[in-house]
Amino acid sequence: MIRFEHVTKRYAERGDALRDVSFTLEPGEMAFLTGHSGAGKSTLLRLIGLLERPTRGRLSVAGQDLGALGRRQIPLHRRRVGMIFQDHRLLPDRNVFDNVSLPLLAAGMHPRELGKRVRAALDQVGLLRLEHALPTSLSSGEQQRVGIARAVVARPPVILADEPTGNLDPALSREIFHLFERFHQVGVSLLIATHDLELIATQGHRTLRLHQGRLVADSGNW
Amino acid sequence: MAGRSNTRRPALRRQPSSPSGPKAGPKASQKSGRQPGHNPARGRPQSRVGTRREPPWLGRLPGRWLGNHLQAGADTLRRLLRAPLSTGLTVAAIAIALALPAALRVVLTNLEQISANWDQDAAMTLFLRPGVDEQRGAELATQLQARADLDTAILISRQQALAEFRAYSDFGAALDHLTDNPLPVSLLLYPAAPYLVPGQALGQESEQAANTAPPATRDLSSDQPPVHAPVDLERLASELEALPEADFVRVDALWLQRFAAILALLRNAALLLAAVLGLAVLLVVGNTIRLEIEHRRAEVEIMSLVGATPALIRRPFLYIGAWYGLLGGLGAWLLIAASVLLLHAPVERLTGLYDTRFDLHGLGLAESLILLAAATGLGIVGGWIAVGRHVRQLEPR
Numbered sequence: 198m199i200r201f202e203h204v205t206k207r208y209a210e211r212g213d214a215l216r217d218v219s220f221t222l223e224p225g226e227m228a229f230l231t232g233h234s235g236a237g238k239s240t241l242l243r244l245i246g247l248l249e250r251p252t253r254g255r256l257s258v259a260g261q262d263l264g265a266l267g268r269r270q271i272p273l274h275r276r277r278v279g280m281i282f283q284d285h286r287l288l289p290d291r292n293v294f295d296n297v298s299l300p301l302l303a304a305g306m307h308p309r310e311l312g313k314r315v316r317a318a319l320d321q322v323g324l325l326r327l328e329h330a331l332p333t334s335l336s337s338g339e340q341q342r343v344g345i346a347r348a349v350v351a352r353p354p355v356i357l358a359d360e361p362t363g364n365l366d367p368a369l370s371r372e373i374f375h376l377f378e379r380f381h382q383v384g385v386s387l388l389i390a391t392h393d394l395e396l397i398a399t400q401g402h403r404t405l406r407l408h409q410g411r412l413v414a415d416s417g418n419w
Numbered sequence: 420m421a422g423r424s425n426t427r428r429p430a431l432r433r434q435p436s437s438p439s440g441p442k443a444g445p446k447a448s449q450k451s452g453r454q455p456g457h458n459p460a461r462g463r464p465q466s467r468v469g470t471r472r473e474p475p476w477l478g479r480l481p482g483r484w485l486g487n488h489l490q491a492g493a494d495t496l497r498r499l500l501r502a503p504l505s506t507g508l509t510v511a512a513i514a515i516a517l518a519l520p521a522a523l524r525v526v527l528t529n530l531e532q533i534s535a536n537w538d539q540d541a542a543m544t545l546f547l548r549p550g551v552d553e554q555r556g557a558e559l560a561t562q563l564q565a566r567a568d569l570d571t572a573i574l575i576s577r578q579q580a581l582a583e584f585r586a587y588s589d590f591g592a593a594l595d596h597l598t599d600n601p602l603p604v605s606l607l608l609y610p611a612a613p614y615l616v617p618g619q620a621l622g623q624e625s626e627q628a629a630n631t632a633p634p635a636t637r638d639l640s641s642d643q644p645p646v647h648a649p650v651d652l653e654r655l656a657s658e659l660e661a662l663p664e665a666d667f668v669r670v671d672a673l674w675l676q677r678f679a680a681i682l683a684l685l686r687n688a689a690l691l692l693a694a695v696l697g698l699a700v701l702l703v704v705g706n707t708i709r710l711e712i713e714h715r716r717a718e719v720e721i722m723s724l725v726g727a728t729p730a731l732i733r734r735p736f737l738y739i740g741a742w743y744g745l746l747g748g749l750g751a752w753l754l755i756a757a758s759v760l761l762l763h764a765p766v767e768r769l770t771g772l773y774d775t776r777f778d779l780h781g782l783g784l785a786e787s788l789i790l791l792a793a794a795t796g797l798g799i800v801g802g803w804i805a806v807g808r809h810v811r812q813l814e815p816r
Binding site for chain 2: 246249269271
């Protein structure tokens, strides 16, 4: 599903964020990405979401070489990748329903048709009753679940999460990981960047570890 | 709905969107009992994203397209009206910037109308020397009429001149005491049509006229006598004065030409002013939208993140520009309409004093539509300039 071949990403200001990273994530596979802050986790996810382009190397998602995608195809690619962020990235002036519906609007779905899909996504994360609430009135855990609903509402085959539990207490974190587990069970490929080693240990999924931009460990059960 | 708690919720109604891997396959099929059509080996499901459910050409149907745009237009207007003060200030700035060149246009139209009303009989009068008699005058008239640059030459006999003088002056009684008619024979000359001042009349002959005069004024002036090019009239006058029979030539149309020249100057000034203030409108709209984008930066970034096309990201801002332009245009129109209404009575009083009738004209229908269209267009262009840079910044590096 996701294939890195000798990918390097260099920033002019701070040098190499990723160095010669190669790995493959199979379709329907769930994996964790760990490492210290600044090890390149976010950069790796941003490359997959085509928020940035690799300096060197080849990167493909669902068999599609991202380097071959032109400017006009980027939006289509992003619709196939659901992204979840530590800071949720919700729009504070739109209610939960509107926030979750953004990917469907971006895909050109008519506002009349998207209600069912948005409510299904909210139902999945258990927030159906809060669809009219503003994000700022929600707890951190609830906000993160809104972010997750937004990432899955368009039913992308790939979900990327960047420190999704960074601000959450252990109980809430477990709840979020349960959600990921369920997406995994229906065949979605997930790559989750986290340094919540304790949680990773209980999950028993493949773990990729980055250190100073290099992939230093790749274990099925870490 | 029941079963809202996390633990009791049934499995996701979701299909794997690609052929499931060896690891996920069995699990996926276990959990997807609610999906009778589920097939792990199948490729991408048809209904992953909204647009995928239908053939791609359907999204380009004009009805759907129009619906999306109407929606965007209504949404942005609602958003603008939610902040009436800042919207009002921006619209007022645009309205004033647009009202100035439009007002000058109105002033010009009215001045042209005045000059059109002026009687232009006797474009030139050639007074013959005192000794020259009527017969020689008639010969000369025939001779002059053959000239290419003269249209008509009418002989005014000494008796006619005296009668006219008697009729139009207060010297009637004094003239009765004259034993002899002191007035000379004169010729009334109308120069030929090709001597048109650009923009003043009958557009077809002059390309320049077609370019500078809007249709409304051309129609207005088509039944008015032409005013003639200054150089030609002056040369013609000096040529005529060189004739042995000629005493002197009076060019009545000369001051009209000067007036036309002033109008032409004003017309150019109006164009220049329109260009400068159009630029001002671009800057006002562009800057307002730039601030709006800064304000909605998070939204722009997230829309880009979830796969919105640049066109979709740009759309609300272009509509904001269009609304600002259109509202500003309407404001300018109202300003001018109000000014014309306020000035109507004083102008009537003034023209009453001069014993003439004159209707003050506002913007015509065509001019109003041009004003609104130009205003809207400027708004869209301003929005495009402002948003283009931000959309480019969203591209991955």
